[in-house]
Amino acid sequence: MNNQPYDVIFVGAGVMGCAIATNLLRRDSQLKIALIEKDLSYEFSSTVLSDGNSRVQFNVKENIQMSLYALEVLKTFAEDMAVDGEKPEIGFRQQGNLFLTDEVGRAEVQAGLALQQSLGGEVAWLTPAEAKAIYPLLNIEDGLFVGATFGRKDGTMLPQAVLEAYKKKAVALGAELIEAEVTAVRHQNNQVTGVQLKNGDVLSAGVVVNSAGGWGTQIARTCGVELPMKPVMRQVYVVETAVRPDKILPLLLLPSGTYLIHEGHGIFMTAHSHPDDPVTTTDFSWQRHKFEERIWPELAEFLPDFDSLRLTDGWAGIYAVNTFDGNAILGEWPGLRGFFLVNGFSGHGFQQCHAVGRYLAECILGLPPALDLSIFSPRRILENTPVFENKQKII
Numbered sequence: 001m002n003n004q005p006y007d008v009i010f011v012g013a014g015v016m017g018c019a020i021a022t023n024l025l026r027r028d029s030q031l032k033i034a035l036i037e038k039d040l041s042y043e044f045s046s047t048v049l050s051d052g053n054s055r056v057q058f059n060v061k062e063n064i065q066m067s068l069y070a071l072e073v074l075k076t077f078a079e080d081m082a083v084d085g086e087k088p089e090i091g092f093r094q095q096g097n098l099f100l101t102d103e104v105g106r107a108e109v110q111a112g113l114a115l116q117q118s119l120g121g122e123v124a125w126l127t128p129a130e131a132k133a134i135y136p137l138l139n140i141e142d143g144l145f146v147g148a149t150f151g152r153k154d155g156t157m158l159p160q161a162v163l164e165a166y167k168k169k170a171v172a173l174g175a176e177l178i179e180a181e182v183t184a185v186r187h188q189n190n191q192v193t194g195v196q197l198k199n200g201d202v203l204s205a206g207v208v209v210n211s212a213g214g215w216g217t218q219i220a221r222t223c224g225v226e227l228p229m230k231p232v233m234r235q236v237y238v239v240e241t242a243v244r245p246d247k248i249l250p251l252l253l254l255p256s257g258t259y260l261i262h263e264g265h266g267i268f269m270t271a272h273s274h275p276d277d278p279v280t281t282t283d284f285s286w287q288r289h290k291f292e293e294r295i296w297p298e299l300a301e302f303l304p305d306f307d308s309l310r311l312t313d314g315w316a317g318i319y320a321v322n323t324f325d326g327n328a329i330l331g332e333w334p335g336l337r338g339f340f341l342v343n344g345f346s347g348h349g350f351q352q353c354h355a356v357g358r359y360l361a362e363c364i365l366g367l368p369p370a371l372d373l374s375i376f377s378p379r380r381i382l383e384n385t386p387v388f389e390n391k392q393k394i395i
C-alpha cells in the first residue's frame, strides 16, 4: 500500500466494486484505485451466496434494459475478461425462467410482459398447459395458476466466477486490492476525503464508493448518510428428489415468490423471502425449519412429485433490502460530494453488475451514460419519488 492519495476508493470488493473498478480503468488507465475488502475469502459476501440468476422479467424499463445489456456482455464475457490469456469460466446456462402467475398478479405480469417485449426481450405468455409442456412436473389440475411468462434467454451462472473475473481484470488493469476493514468514510466541508481503516491507517481519495453490500447502511452512517436499507438474512435450501428430468428445467417462480432452480438429476435449489427473516449482518445460521414448515407444502402442491424429498444442504445470505422501493440506489449522494452509492439491490443485484459497473464508472468520470439509470438516483429518496418494481413481493 502506498501513501499517495487515490482517485477512487471502494468500500467492499464484491461483484459491484470490482465491476465498477474494471469499467473505470477501461476508460482511464491512469486512475489510482483501491478496492478495499474486509474478507478476501468472501465467506459472507452476498455475491458468492447468491443463486446467480439473470432474467429480463422485470416491470421497470431500466431493470429490463440492464438485463438485456447483461445478455450482451455475457456473449463475449470470457474473451473480454481474459487475463494473460486465461478466460474465466462462468457456467452460464440459459435454461430459461418460468414465472407462474395467479389471478391477483396477472395484470401486473402482463403489463411487464408487454414492456419486456417492446424492448426486445424474448419473453412469451404461456397457458397452464403450455407451461406444463416445458415443466412436466407442474400440477395444472387444481387452478393454482392462470398462466406464466417464459423468458427463454434467462438463466443462471456461477456468481463467484463472475466476481473473480471482474476482480482479476480490475487488478490486471491496475487496481490495488487491499484486505482491510473500513471503519469510517471521512469527509470535510461536504466533500469526501477518504476512509479510516480498522488497523488505524487513513487512505485519502476524493471519491469513495459504498460497495459494501449488506453492510452498506452502516458504512453510510459513518459519514452521516441514512440509507433506507436493511440487511435481511435469506435462506436457501437444496433438496434431492426422485424425479429425473431428461434435461435441465427452467427456473420456476411460484406466484408467492418461492423459486426453484433445477441443478441437474434430482437436485433442486429453492428459497422464499419471508417477512420475518432476521435483520442482521452477523447471524448466518441456517433455518431448516422454514423449509419444512412453509416451503415444502407449497412445492408439493404445485409439484406433486415433491411430496417426497430429502433436504440435503442450505445456507443463509444477506439481501441488502431497499425498504423505500426495493430497487437499486445508484449515484452520488446529494449533499456529500464524492460519496457514491451502489446499494439496495435486494434480490436482483448480481445480474445488474454489468450495467451498474458501466453506469457508475460513467457517473464518477462525468461521462454521458450509455444507459441512463438516473431513475435510480439517491435523490429520489429525498424527494420521496419511489420506483416500484413489483407490488407483490421483493425478489
Ligand SMILES: Cc1cc2nc3c(=O)[nH]c(=O)nc-3n(C[C@H](O)[C@H](O)[C@H](O)COP(=O)(O)OP(=O)(O)OC[C@H]3O[C@@H](n4cnc5c(N)ncnc54)[C@H](O)[C@@H]3O)c2cc1C
Pocket (backbone or CB within 6 Å): 011, 012, 013, 014, 015, 016, 017, 036, 037, 038, 039, 042, 044, 045, 046, 047, 048, 049, 050, 051, 052, 053, 054, 180, 181, 182, 183, 211, 212, 213, 214, 215, 216, 219, 234, 235, 236, 316, 317, 318, 319, 342, 345, 346, 347, 348, 349, 350, 351, 352
Ligand atoms: C440467497 C441469495 C440469493 C440471491 N440470488 C440472486 C440472483 O439469483 N440473481 C441476482 O441478480 N441477485 C441475487 N442475489 C442478490 C445479489 O447477491 C446481490 O445483490 C449482489 O451480489 C450484491 O453485490 P455487492 O457487491 O453489492 O455485495 P457483496 O457481494 O456482499 O459485496 C460487498 C463486500 O463488501 C465487503 N465489506 C462490507 N463491509 C466492509 C468494510 N467495512 N470494509 C471493507 N469491506 C467491506 C463485504 O465483505 C463484501 O465482500 C441473491 C442474494 C442472496 C443473499
